[in-house]
Each structure stands twice: as structure tokens, then as C-alpha cells.
Amino acid sequence: MKKTATRPSLRETAAAEIVPAxxxxxxxxxxxxxxxxxxxxxxxxxxxxxxxxxxxxxxxxxxxxxxxxxxxxxxxxxxxxxxxxxxxxxxxxxFDQRRQSAPFGRRSVTRNGEGKPHPTDTYDYEVLATDLSQKHILPFKARIRARSLDDFPGWVRHEGEEFLCVLSGTVRVFTEFYAPVTLEVGDSTYFDSKMGHAIVSLSKEDAEVIWICTGISALS
Missing domain, CATH: 1.10.260.40 (lambda repressor-like DNA-binding domains)
Structure with a gap:
């Protein structure tokens, strides 16, 4: 009798050096x-x-x-x-209805803890520089709540590129085409956002990162 193939879980596939999309x-x-x-x-x-x-x-x-x-x-x-x-x-x-029409010579300052919050099950985002529209990057701080790949419904993927730097704690970065990597305070990573990815905290406390994504205003 022919066996019915079962799809591996996200945890199982990400454990491999190269993870299928x-x-x-x-x-x-x-x-x-x-x-x-x-x-x-x-x-x-x-x-x-x-x-x-x-x-x-x-x-x-x-x-x-x-x-x-x-x-x-x-x-x-x-x-x-x-x-x-x-x-x-x-x-x-x-995240902010204020708009600055001038596309040149702009500046934005976000004081600690004054970013626009956007909570999800896996990450608590604090969006920065929300008073500037038509930006080419979206900067935010994030508290990494996820502790396991099982906390995600699947790979996160979207347009653009991303830069992430660890501010506190320890995180593990899972991506589709690379082996998982552990990042400590001060470590950073840059990757293509179209590649499936997920970040989990390895710390007892939620890790904090600074996160920058491209492909925001340019795509809208």
C-alpha cells in the first residue's frame, strides 16, 4: 500500500543546513x-x-x-x-497621520519608548520615525517574544531587504537557504526579505533588536 507523504514541520526543515521554500x-x-x-x-x-x-x-x-x-x-x-x-x-x-511634504533635508528624532507600538504574537514592534512619510526604509525596535519556530505559522517573507542588530539578549536567526545562526549583543545580520525568515529569542528575558527594512514607500 502506498504511503502518504507528510510535510515536515517548520522546526524540522529549518534544522537542516538548507531549508526548502x-x-x-x-x-x-x-x-x-x-x-x-x-x-x-x-x-x-x-x-x-x-x-x-x-x-x-x-x-x-x-x-x-x-x-x-x-x-x-x-x-x-x-x-x-x-x-x-x-x-x-x-x-x-x-502609524502616524502627520506628514512632512518636503522630500529633502528631513530629520526625525524618536525618544526612547516613544515609538508607535505594534504588538504581534511573536514580536512586539516599536516603529520609529513615524512622523516622516515616503521613507525608503522602515526602522523599528522589536522585542522578540518567540522562543521556538513552532510559535510561527510559517516563514515570514515580504519585499525588500533587512538589517538586524541585537541590543540585548541572544537570538537565533532562521532563514530558508542558510543554517541557523546565533547572534549576541552587538552582532548583526543583513538578508533578503523575500527569503523566508524567523527570529527567536534564546534568552530568559525577551531579546531586543534594532530592525531596519527597505522596500516600504518605494513599493506603495
Whole structure:
């Protein structure tokens, strides 16, 4: 009798030196984020788009979009990027409605702890420099809550490139095409965001990192 093949778990595949591209990130339920959901809904309705149209443009399920808009689900970064591209919106506008029209000679200062929070099940983001729109990078600090690859529904992947530097604690960086690597305080990594990736904390306390992503305003 023919055996039915079973798909290996994310933990099993990531343990190999080269991990097959099998997974795509989804949305993880988290704390309510009504403000973000309302802004997404307002951006969609202002452009006269239906949930079905945004779903077709972004590739995010209509039911998921509805839950996010109603504050019942907090989107992971890659999903949020898909949605903002689907509604032709600068992702930074979701976190701060102030805009600076001048594209030259700009500066932004974010005091410690004053970034815009965006919690998810795996990471607690603090988005920085939210008063500047049309940026080519998105900087943020993140507290790494995840302790295992089992905490993720699948690989995280999106457009652009990323730089990550550890501020406190120890993290392990899992990527599709490379062996997992452990980073201590002061260590950093740079990688292609389209390559599946996931970061977990190895510390007793949540590790903290500074994270920079490209491909934000340029894609919206």
C-alpha cells in the first residue's frame, strides 16, 4: 500500500543546513489593535475599495482583512505590507497621520519608548520615525517574544531587504537557504526579505533588536 507523504514541520526543515521554500507567513491573533484597523479601513473606503477588491490586490483573505479592520487580529509585518500595497498606501501613514511634504533635508528624532507600538504574537514592534512619510526604509525596535519556530505559522517573507542588530539578549536567526545562526549583543545580520525568515529569542528575558527594512514607500 502506498504511503502518504507528510510535510515536515517548520522546526524540522529549518534544522537542516538548507531549508526548502515551503512556507508562507499568515496572520497571528494578538492583542486588539483597533486604531490600526480603523486606519486601514478608512484608507480602503477613502479609495472606494471593497474588502473583496483589496483581497484580490493583496492576496490576503477577505475574512482576515475584516478581522484586522475590526481589531480582532493584529497583522504580522509581511501581511501588513501586502495590505498597504493593495490599497496603495505608505505603510508609515498607518502609524502616524502627520506628514512632512518636503522630500529633502528631513530629520526625525524618536525618544526612547516613544515609538508607535505594534504588538504581534511573536514580536512586539516599536516603529520609529513615524512622523516622516515616503521613507525608503522602515526602522523599528522589536522585542522578540518567540522562543521556538513552532510559535510561527510559517516563514515570514515580504519585499525588500533587512538589517538586524541585537541590543540585548541572544537570538537565533532562521532563514530558508542558510543554517541557523546565533547572534549576541552587538552582532548583526543583513538578508533578503523575500527569503523566508524567523527570529527567536534564546534568552530568559525577551531579546531586543534594532530592525531596519527597505522596500516600504518605494513599493506603495
Amino acid at each position: 515551503r512556507f508562507s507567513a499568515d496572520v497571528a491573533p494578538a492583542e486588539r489593535n483597533d486604531d490600526l484597523g480603523h486606519r486601514l479601513k478608512r484608507a480602503r473606503t477613502d479609495k472606494g475599495l471593497t474588502l473583496k477588491e483589496v483581497s484580490e490586490r493583496s492576496g490576503v483573505a477577505r475574512s482576515t482583512l475584516s478581522k484586522i479592520e475590526n481589531g480582532q487580529m493584529s497583522p504580522t509585518y509581511d501581511v501588513l505590507q501586502k495590505i498597504t500595497r493593495g490599497v496603495d498606501l505608505d505603510i508609515v501613514e498607518l
